[in-house]
Amino acid sequence: MKILFANDNHPVLKNGLIKLGFTCIDDFTSSKEEIEKTMHKYDGVVIRSRFKIDKTFIDSANNLKFIARVGAGLESIDIDYAKSKDIHLISAPEGNRNAVGEHSLGMILSLFNNMNKADNEIRNGKWFREPNRGIELEGKTIGLIGYGNMGKAFAKKLKGFDVDVIFYDIKPNLSDKNAKQVTLQELQKKVDILSLHTPHTNLTNKMINTKFINEFEKSFYIINTARGTAIVTDDLVTALKNNKILGACLDVLEYEKLSFENFFTNNNLPSAFKYLIESDKTILSPHVAGWTVESKYKLAKTILDKITLFYDK
Numbered sequence: 001m002k003i004l005f006a007n008d009n010h011p012v013l014k015n016g017l018i019k020l021g022f023t024c025i026d027d028f029t030s031s032k033e034e035i036e037k038t039m040h041k042y043d044g045v046v047i048r049s050r051f052k053i054d055k056t057f058i059d060s061a062n063n064l065k066f067i068a069r070v071g072a073g074l075e076s077i078d079i080d081y082a083k084s085k086d087i088h089l090i091s092a093p094e095g096n097r098n099a100v101g102e103h104s105l106g107m108i109l110s111l112f113n114n115m116n117k118a119d120n121e122i123r124n125g126k127w128f129r130e131p132n133r134g135i136e137l138e139g140k141t142i143g144l145i146g147y148g149n150m151g152k153a154f155a156k157k158l159k160g161f162d163v164d165v166i167f168y169d170i171k172p173n174l175s176d177k178n179a180k181q182v183t184l185q186e187l188q189k190k191v192d193i194l195s196l197h198t199p200h201t202n203l204t205n206k207m208i209n210t211k212f213i214n215e216f217e218k219s220f221y222i223i224n225t226a227r228g229t230a231i232v233t234d235d236l237v238t239a240l241k242n243n244k245i246l247g248a249c250l251d252v253l254e255y256e257k258l259s260f261e262n263f264f265t266n267n268n269l270p271s272a273f274k275y276l277i278e279s280d281k282t283i284l285s286p287h288v289a290g291w292t293v294e295s296k297y298k299l300a301k302t303i304l305d306k307i308t309l310f311y312d313k
Helices: 011-019 032-036 055-060 079-084 093-112 115-123 149-160 184-190 210-214 233-241 271-278 293-312
Strands: 002-005 023-026 044-047 066-069 088-090 141-145 164-168 193-196 220-224 245-250 282-284
Touching: 011 023, 011 293, 032 055, 055 079, 066 293, 079 088, 088 293, 093 115, 093 149, 093 193, 093 220, 093 245, 093 282, 093 293, 141 149, 141 184, 149 164, 164 184, 210 233, 233 245, 233 271, 271 282
Parallel strands: 002 023, 002 044, 044 066, 066 088, 141 164, 141 193, 193 220, 220 245, 245 282
Antiparallel strands: none
């Protein structure tokens, strides 16, 4: 059984597969088109988000048994077509959910306490105390959209704070000891902080737009550690300017390329992005919420376990 590694990963994955008797081949540099010419040789492929696994790629891999994405989502894969070919799909949201929960919490605490702003000021010889007076989480209502692995991990982190945690999800009956499920209308009525934990789908693409934002009863803060495509950046900036949105913690951006490891295809920065990078109302990070030393191991180990289980059936 031969497995193609299209991206580098923690060695626990490859070493584990080799011990199980698999032959693992690395190809981190060939183009998608070049790889397609050799895919008929492979039984499985392990990838992060280097390129889209589309119909053309799947058709070139007529012996493919599984596709393993070392990450949380499968949006870079033509899921329906892969399933029509009886190809097993594997992902690892369990592997980086803790990292995402911690990062989400860290971003909002940093924004509330002006940490980035204050740090920059001190480094430039300025000692401003009153302008850096912070805001506390205590007493706030935090609303999550999406209550899968990532949403649940964030809700668990929030148990250490005196806050109300509610969530909306299209799946019913998900309430647990950490958060209460509510309707979208109730969430929009109550929240002080909104956090997104959704995959990229037709429902979530451009979900956070002017109409959606204005349906919230109160001004609120927003956290996005999910997918940049969920927020229309121009509409977000408008809301930040008119104080409907009081601040934004963004680990992901609408302008990202499919690989999530690249940003712009040219040097022309959109005006909305220029506002985000210049504003004290924002905290930005480069799609690293789930990108920790520990999660690199846990993602790879989760994929190893799931491939092992697939072949043990």
